[in-house]
Amino acid sequence: MTSLLILEQCLNGLQFGLMLFLLAAGLTLVFGIMDLINLAHGSLYMLGAYLVATLTQASGNFLLGAALGIAATAVIGMALEVLILRGLYQRDHLSQVLATFALILISNETTRTLWGVQPLQLNVPAWLSGSVELLPGLGYSAFRLAIIVVGLAVAALLYLVITRTRIGMLIRAGASNRPMATAMGTDIKRLFTAVFGAGAALCALAGAMLGPLLAVQVGMGENILILAFVTVVIGGIGSIRGAFVGALLVGVVDTFGRAFMPTLLRHALSPAFADAAGPSLAAISIYLLMVAVLFWKPRGLFPVGA
Amino acid sequence: MNKELLCLLVAGALALPLQAAEKIKVGFISTLSGPGGVLGSAIRDGFQLGLEHAGGKLGGLATELIVEDDQQKPDVAKQLADKLVKRDKVDIMTGIVFQNILQAVEPTVLGAETFYISPNTGPSDLAGAACNPYFFAVSWVSDSYSEASGKNVNDKGFKNVFVLAPNYPGGKDVVAGFKRYYKGGYAGEVYTKLGQLDYAVEISQMRAAKPDAVFFFLPGGMGVNFLKQWQQAGMGKDLPLFGTGWSFDQDTLAAVGEPTLGALNAAHWNLDLDNAANKQFVADFEKKYGRLPNEYASQGYDAALLIDAAVREVKGKIEDKAALRRALEAANFKSVRGAFKFNKNHFPIQNYYLRQVVKDAKGRYVNKTVATIFTDHPDAYVAACKM
Numbered sequence: 150m151t152s153l154l155i156l157e158q159c160l161n162g163l164q165f166g167l168m169l170f171l172l173a174a175g176l177t178l179v180f181g182i183m184d185l186i187n188l189a190h191g192s193l194y195m196l197g198a199y200l201v202a203t204l205t206q207a208s209g210n211f212l213l214g215a216a217l218g219i220a221a222t223a224v225i226g227m228a229l230e231v232l233i234l235r236g237l238y239q240r241d242h243l244s245q246v247l248a249t250f251a252l253i254l255i256s257n258e259t260t261r262t263l264w265g266v267q268p269l270q271l272n273v274p275a276w277l278s279g280s281v282e283l284l285p286g287l288g289y290s291a292f293r294l295a296i297i298v299v300g301l302a303v304a305a306l307l308y309l310v311i312t313r314t315r316i317g318m319l320i321r322a323g324a325s326n327r328p329m330a331t332a333m334g335t336d337i338k339r340l341f342t343a344v345f346g347a348g349a350a351l352c353a354l355a356g357a358m359l360g361p362l363l364a365v366q367v368g369m370g371e372n373i374l375i376l377a378f379v380t381v382v383i384g385g386i387g388s389i390r391g392a393f394v395g396a397l398l399v400g401v402v403d404t405f406g407r408a409f410m411p412t413l414l415r416h417a418l419s420p421a422f423a424d425a426a427g428p429s430l431a432a433i434s435i436y437l438l439m440v441a442v443l444f445w446k447p448r449g450l451f452p453v454g455a
Numbered sequence: 456m457n458k459e460l461l462c463l464l465v466a467g468a469l470a471l472p473l474q475a476a477e478k479i480k481v482g483f484i485s486t487l488s489g490p491g492g493v494l495g496s497a498i499r500d501g502f503q504l505g506l507e508h509a510g511g512k513l514g515g516l517a518t519e520l521i522v523e524d525d526q527q528k529p530d531v532a533k534q535l536a537d538k539l540v541k542r543d544k545v546d547i548m549t550g551i552v553f554q555n556i557l558q559a560v561e562p563t564v565l566g567a568e569t570f571y572i573s574p575n576t577g578p579s580d581l582a583g584a585a586c587n588p589y590f591f592a593v594s595w596v597s598d599s600y601s602e603a604s605g606k607n608v609n610d611k612g613f614k615n616v617f618v619l620a621p622n623y624p625g626g627k628d629v630v631a632g633f634k635r636y637y638k639g640g641y642a643g644e645v646y647t648k649l650g651q652l653d654y655a656v657e658i659s660q661m662r663a664a665k666p667d668a669v670f671f672f673l674p675g676g677m678g679v680n681f682l683k684q685w686q687q688a689g690m691g692k693d694l695p696l697f698g699t700g701w702s703f704d705q706d707t708l709a710a711v712g713e714p715t716l717g718a719l720n721a722a723h724w725n726l727d728l729d730n731a732a733n734k735q736f737v738a739d740f741e742k743k744y745g746r747l748p749n750e751y752a753s754q755g756y757d758a759a760l761l762i763d764a765a766v767r768e769v770k771g772k773i774e775d776k777a778a779l780r781r782a783l784e785a786a787n788f789k790s791v792r793g794a795f796k797f798n799k800n801h802f803p804i805q806n807y808y809l810r811q812v813v814k815d816a817k818g819r820y821v822n823k824t825v826a827t828i829f830t831d832h833p834d835a836y837v838a839a840c841k842m
Contacts, residue, residue: 153663154659154660154663157659157663158656158659161653161655161656161659164655165653165655168653257488257489258488261488261492266487266492266493266496267493267706267709267710267746268493268676268679268706268707268710268711269710270709270710270711270712272683272711272712272713272714273687278686278687279689280687280688280689288689290684290687290688290689292687293655293687361683361687362653362680362683362684362687363652363653363676363679363680363683364675364676364679364680364683364710365710366490366493366676366679366710367488367489367490367492368489368490369490369676372650372652372676373652376652404655404656407647407656407657408656408659408660411645424644428622428645428646428647428648429622431648432622432647432648
């Protein structure tokens with residue numbers, strides 16, 4: 150029984166990590182390559198989830214809704230880059246934080262005006278709603294397995310694109326030394342627009358995969374953005390590999406902290422103290438992880454351009 | 456020219472006190488934007504419908520309703536309260552959703568001896584030792600819903616319950632209310648981080664702990680997340696889930712849909728409560744706003760009706776605060792929850808019902824009243840109130 154529980158919690162950790170990876174991948178690309186702190190990344194995630202929910206309801210088909218929603222979010226992301234963010238690259242990080250924070254407020258209120266304050270309905274399609282018996286006595290939600298599969302597929306795809314293709318080479322060049330990449334004749338403007346569009350598409354994909362698990366409501370982006378930033382910082386800014394490893398670490402540490410910390414503490418300390426401290430310690434476990442990583446590796450696990 | 460202007464000003468200044476006597480100013484601070492905005496909007500919509508049903512005149516007085524958005528930020532709410540109390544000189548205030556917001560404005564409002572009618576949050580200290588002659592709640596004390604849930608779970612004979620709540624004082628209070636009436640054992644008691652997104656870990660723990668029922672309190676978006684994940688993990692089939700009415704209000708049901716089906720929860724109001732006031736409220740609310748009302752809207756509506764009745768009773772002489780207080784205490788209005796009376800701490804003595812989520816004839820997910828858990832139930836803190 151206990152080993153089954155541990156196995157199940159491992160799966161939960163893996164799944165939570167991959168969930169974060171979908172968001173962190175786009176964030177780290179934009180942050181690392183364009184040197185842009187984009188707080189509005191969470192807003193694109195919210196927008197993606199809203200579009201997917203609306204289009205799924207309109208078309209009655211989750212896959213079609215998701216595909217259209219992702220495409221629409223990518224287009225909106227690129228428009229955002231061309232119209233607004235492009236003017237921010239030359240500014241310092243403080244200006245970027247201020248401007249993208251303004252974008253959060255604007256997009257939250259726009260979403261509220263367009264869709265209303267009530268959360269939207271986006272549920273798992275019927276063919277993914279059951280649970281799969283992985284081992285005797287270990288049933289696991291089919292949709293969470295789908296998140297694991299999609300997360301791994303996105304990781305593999307990004308790995309292939311970045312290491313094996315010409316555009317990936319340009320992205321790597323842009324991330325490690327931007328002036329040099331420009332000097333060698335790379336059209337950095339178009340590259341940035343494309344990267345930002347890809348980041349927005351990943352956000353919308355995250356919104357489509359997480360919408361059925363989480364509340365689709367105004368402000369949903371801000372909660373998860375903090376976790377995505379922690380992941381990016383642990384992994385090393387600009388590194389997809391770092392985002393992947395960081396996301397898995399955060400997922401597993403958070404899951405195990407919540408699942409086993411209170412029980413472990415009860416063995417070591419008085420029950421009353423353990424009950425009070427356990428949940429709090431579990432809640433900050435990923436931040437302790439971040440502190441530890443930054444102490445020994447100040448630039449993250451996989452620093453880019455070192 | 457200057458003389459004329461002066462005359463006008465003096466005339467205006469003289470006329471001012473007379474005008475003030477002919478109208479009532481109501482300050483309405485609520486959370487109208489951001490994730491909590493869904494709750495404040497429901498209260499506002501309910502209050503405005505109540506005002507409309509009173510002919511736009513609370514107690515026959517011309518009514519000026521000043522609506523402000525606190526953005527769920529205590530500092531913003533404090534500034535708004537200062538403005539409403541000191542500059543606008545409102546006669547009555549209402550609207551606040553969250554306890555921490557109320558705590559921020561309480562000294563300003565009650566200190567200035569302005570009446571506050573709470574359409575939602577009911578902190579236990581204000582029901583007990585800190586009860587205040589200027590504070591009234593048309594809602595409940597924050598642990599009343601969970602008391603009712605605990606009583607229901609206990610009466611059904613469950614012996615091994617798993618409890619899940621967020622790790623903050625409000626969460627602990629609600630669980631304390633549950634424990635006051637549930638006397639059986641616990642398969643587990645887990646407190647999660649406030650604002651947690653994913654509950655897979657806790658759901659796995661529940662499955663492993665083999666409880667015979669689950670009681671959870673997760674307000675707002677957390678509850679939506681949990682319910683969706685609960686259903687996907689296939690938990691609903693053989694494990695009964697109990698909650699508070701806050702997790703199953705009409706807006707949540709519309710957002711979550713199928714995963715809520717069959718869940719049992721406790722509340723003091725429901726769509727289907729059989730009284731004339733409620734039928735009119737539900738029908739007119741749906742007509743005006745295009746959606747079904749929830750508890751929050753019903754509380755906003757009742758707040759408006761309570762003010763209307765009290766102002767009418769004092770014949771519009773709202774400057775006489777002692778008389779207005781007596782009129783508010785009398786609460787001569789037809790509440791949508793049915794019978795309504797205030798206890799000596801200005802909190803309601805009322806019924807609490809067991810509700811179950813079902814699909815109605817139009818295919819919507821709604822609560823159906825299954826049983827009455829408490830009849831004329833006072834809160835647990837009234838004894839400490841020396842008023």
